[in-house]
Amino acid sequence: MKNRTKKWAGILFLFPSLVFSQTSAPTLQELINSALANDGTLNEQILQNKITHLDDEKLKDVFLPKVDISGQASYLYTSAHFTTPQFNIPAIPNLFPGLTIPEGGNSLNISGISTMAKAEASLLLYSGGKVKYLKEANREKNLSEQKLMEKSKDDVVTSISKAYDTFALLEESRKVLDESKKRLDINRKTADKALGYGLITPYDHKKIELAQATLDSKIVEYEGKKQLLMTQLEVLTGIDRTRIAAIQPILKPISYALINENIDNRAEIQALEHGIKASEYKIEAEKKWWVPKVQAQTSLSYFGLYDNHISTSKDLLQGFNSKLDLNPSNLNIFPLFQAGVGFKWDIFDGNEGKSAVEGAKINKEILENKKRDAQKKLKLNLANNQTNYDIANAQITLKEKAKNIAKLALENVEKEFRYGTKKSSDLIDAENDLQTAELDYQTAIYNQRRSAIELMKATQNLDINKL
Known part of the structure; x- marks a missing residue:
């Protein structure tokens, strides 16, 4: 019972951390x-x-022994045609008078x-x-593919960091719009009083109402962009939308x-250099096509x-009843063993x-032409x-100054609007100027980050820790 209690206590202790890991950003x-x-793209390259790598293993296995076992059973029939020349058998005095065997054709049939x-x-x-150089070529090809994978990884980092920074830009934009909405709400109350007094x-x-409606439409536009960006990150990363x-940022x-x-x-x-070496x-x-190949077999x-x-088909000896007609039970040839070294030499x-x-x-x-062209373009890109x-x-420096000036201008216009020395159109213009200046400042930071990342990539020094 005590062990079960400890077990549940451990699960309850871990539960908050599990929930946090599933819902944290x-x-x-x-x-x-x-x-x-x-x-x-990266998975395809992998x-x-x-x-x-499999091709490399194949080259290593070229010098391994190869063993084949084959067998066959079939019906065999063959017929060999031959001609026996005429020849004489000399006579033996008092014993054999001699004999002349005429020329004749015959067939030997085996089935x-x-x-x-x-x-x-x-x-x-x-x-x-040849295999030695092919191994080296394959090794260089492997290094070339590794370098191309590095480029694909940098492209992924660039894409995700851009989406991440866009998320940050949208968040900053929402803050600017929220602050603007607060100010407009305050100024709307001032305008209501001024309208009641006939000021x-x-x-x-x-005009104040129109500015509020315009601001509301910008907030709706912001929400649409944020939802689209969340969808993009969800598709690219596979991470749950709730966490995104x-x-x-x-x-x-x-x-x-x-x-x-x-x-x-x-x-x-680097990929092209390894490709050239390959x-x-x-x-x-x-x-090495003409060099003889040596094999043991x-x-x-x-x-x-x-x-x-x-x-x-006929008598073996003409004039004699000497046809060949044999039915042996079986004929076996075993073992037939061969061993040796052979070579193949392609002369032509x-x-x-x-x-x-x-x-x-x-x-x-x-x-080599691709490398020269890439060097020119990459130098210009750098x-x-x-x-x-x-x-x-x-x-960034310029937009920060513009933001500070716009902020100070709005504060002055707001004071004069309360005293009735400025019109609502002046107030709205000043408010829009501050909105634009603050958004331009955040956009300048966003553009600076994009430029910095591209500059890092220009010399292959993209470091995630610096983003």
Whole structure:
């Protein structure tokens, strides 16, 4: 009874933590990890890389012995036609007068149930050096695929971080709209009193109502964008929508200083370099087409002929009753053993080897051209991202100043509106200016984060811990 009580007490103790883990908001790291696990492109690359590993195993298994066992049972019938030449048998005095056997045609017929069994083992001793280079080519191919997977991972991180920052931007926008709504509600009460005292016209009062309706429509638009973003994150990550709704990220600028301007670390360049090396090894492998291949081989065979009939169509000797007509019970040949070393040397293969070498060389040239083109584009991309990052930082400073000025202007207009020296249109204009300035400031931070992430990617230095 005591043990059962302790057991339930332990379950009740763990229950709050289990509920919390199922309802707590996912972190950016969790969102990225889930998206990486669900990304179709990355999973396809992983499966393709598994095929490359299988190809590597196949190359390793080339030098393993191969053993085949075969058997066959069938009805056998064969007929061999032959001609016996004329020949003379010399006479033996007082004993044999001599004899001339004329030329004649004959057929040897063999029929019966044949059985055959064979066990054969072979072992490749030397492949001409081709397998060695193919292994190296496959290794470089594997490294190239690994680099392409890194690029896909960076793309996933970029996509999720953008959605996460958009969520933060929407949350900040909602805060701005809520604050604006509070101020408008207060100013609406002031306008109601002013209308009752005849200090403002009904037209001015309607402008306040229109501003509130416009603000309500912006809040509805915000909710629609948030729901769409939640759906996007749910699809990309597979995380429950309830947990995603609890996300409350903070939008902060990313401080990043570009240390190394070398774009050779980019995954695309690294993948192409490994692809070029793989092509070089493939060229060397194809050049070995003419080198002899050596193989050891051994076999053990059995042959049997049952219920057989061996006969000739005519007499073996013309003029003699000498037809062959045998019915042996069976004929067995066992063991028939062979063992030795053989080689295959392709002296001329119809230019297949030469064409394969030329094809591998062309493939290498294609990859080299792609690398040169990628280097040009990535250098330009790096310069562009650095410029965008510098501009984005400057925009944050500018938009912050504009926000502070708009805030101060609204405070002054609100005071003058209460004293009746400003119209409702002035108040609404000042309110809209502050809304725009605050949203522009948050958007500037959002754009700065995007520029910083792209700058990190430009030199393959994307670090999740800095996001």
